[in-house]
Amino acid sequence: MPGEPLILVVEDEAAQREVLAYNLRAEGYEVATADAGDIALDLVRETPPDLIVLDWMLPHVSGLEICRQLKTGKDTRAIPVIMLSARSEEVDKVRGLETGADDYMIKPYSVAELLARIRTQLRRTRPAAVGEVLSYGDIAMDMTEHRVSRNGREVSLGPTEYRLLAVFLERPGRVWSRDQLLDRVWGRDVYVDTRTVDVHIGRLRKALGAAGGEDPIRTVRGAGYALG
Template sequence: MAVDPVTPLILLAEDEPAQRDVVAYNLAAEGYRVAEAGDGEEAMLLIREAAPDLVILDWMMPNLSGIEVCRRLKADPATRTIPVIMLSARSDEPDRVRGLETGADDYVSKPYSMAELMARVRAGLRRVRPASAGGALEYGDLRLDSGTFRVTRAGHELELSPTEFRLLAALMEKPGRVLSRERLLDQVWGQEIHVGERTVDVHIGRLRKALCRHGGADPLRTVRGMGYALG
């Protein structure tokens, strides 16, 4: 099985407990971290606490509908790139079109097979998180292959610890984008691991040394008071 450098976080918003349990179980079995919400308002709260890598939204939910949650996510620059899969018992073409027009990236009609939904999730993640799907990432003379757990720079193979590998993968998936220490802690270590932000600084220092071991400029950028970026 390919090493997953940064375990994706999936937000599942479904108001039917039985259905939510089944989908959450299958997502966890696929190796994803899962956050669960029973209505739209709870979904928005969880998204503000920790931005997920993909959102699965039921169309009809109390307090705030899935359509409205999707509309708000796509209107906010901080969340508009998060893939959204809309679930609905509405199978008519006008309803599918409406769902997609609100910004949903995919639309799955109920009843659906779990295999189909998992395939849609994998496809959505491949577009925004290629490393999590076992793909390779390249930036300048850097190449990271999550399938073989190898990193090379200018043809030289680099020796990275598992944590350094996951940290580099997170940065390479968002080149140029500043990732906060909090975001890196969540993506690389996970919410269940209680470590401080200083831990990120220490590992960034080690990663810098590894990346520059065979020469070349430091590709990592420190943005004071904000975090780190690649390039």
């Protein structure tokens, strides 16, 4: 389904990579995989994932160095990184976390626990993906019941407008380009003209306006759209 979180699995052991990818897809996530750090960095630049599961022991460039590069990059530092390692010493865990990893799991690990930790990270960065209630000002979206209200009045939205609003509510104030909205709302493998974004933004504005209040969506000339 378009809009599901994209998780990048960076693991050089094929069997572990396939098991992880299988379990993540079974949970409904989009999955990309890489067996080396340089490939992972290329994938991140091409299509930034919502979260990275990163093995420490990689050929050529270590996961620790990949994590350092990601966390010092302006466009990648906010991507959560869960590091996997056979290194169980506390000093190694500290090194991993100090390099910027958001979480650290020691091999062998429980896939169920890893999935739980992934949900925890996504709850922080993409709350709409894990069924939270999102709100901004007088607008509220209950992801579990699939309901939107404004000033206490129910707002009727089509599925595309609903996903657009969820993206805005996850990051109020952030300016989203049309291409970024296409990726997040329509999906990365779907070709849709960028003008389609403008049409659905118009429909979302109309639906929110019907419940009263000022237009909460801001047009940023030459850049895109933002909530608030």
